[in-house]
Amino acid sequence: MRSVHTAEQTTQSSDGASCTPVPPTADGLSQHNPTSVSDVVRHGQEAMARKRRVWDDWLAIAEALQVGRTDVMRALHTNEPRGRRYEKAMGEWLIKHGFMEIDKATRSRLHDCLEHKAASGHY
Numbered sequence: 001m002r003s004v005h006t007a008e009q010t011t012q013s014s015d016g017a018s019c020t021p022v023p024p025t026a027d028g029l030s031q032h033n034p035t036s037v038s039d040v041v042r043h044g045q046e047a048m049a050r051k052r053r054v055w056d057d058w059l060a061i062a063e064a065l066q067v068g069r070t071d072v073m074r075a076l077h078t079n080e081p082r083g084r085r086y087e088k089a090m091g092e093w094l095i096k097h098g099f100m101e102i103d104k105a106t107r108s109r110l111h112d113c114l115e116h117k118a119a120s121g122h123y
Contacts, residue, residue, distance in 0.1 A: 040067050045098050059117075061102065062110035068093045069111075 044064020047057035069081055072089045081090070094100045102110075 037067050037071075040064055041097055048098055048101065058110065059113070061099070062114050064097070065099060065102070065107055065110060066114055068097060068099070 040060075041064045043060045044062075044067075047053060047060040047064075050057055053061075068090065072086060072093050073079065073081060076085055076089055078086060080086075091100075094102070
């Protein structure tokens with residue numbers, strides 16, 4: 001016989017702060033995403049505002065840019081981040097959210113860092 005937990009579980013975010021309790025599902029498991037999309041973008045914007053950026057700042061910027069890329073691709077109903085429409089929409093997103101200072105080559109390298117993040121223990 002399988003027991004089902006009825007108490008709510010409290011999770012912690014990566015910075016150690018407690019998050020909102022997450023009710024378990026019927027099988028006793030729960031899933032929680034500690035940061036919303038807007039929080040990811042906000043963290044990236046905060047990192048952009050710093051004069052001296054450390055590695056964690058660059059990762060926060062990369063994650064924010066990934067959110068923007070995903071949002072733009074979803075809005076355009078495309079699976080490829082290419083083309084005139086994508087470039088225009090992404091440019092508008094970068095300006096709107098304060099990331100226009102990051103050039104295309106740097107954005108590409110940051111994207112590569114995120115793709116390989118799991119492969120390296122350095123992160």
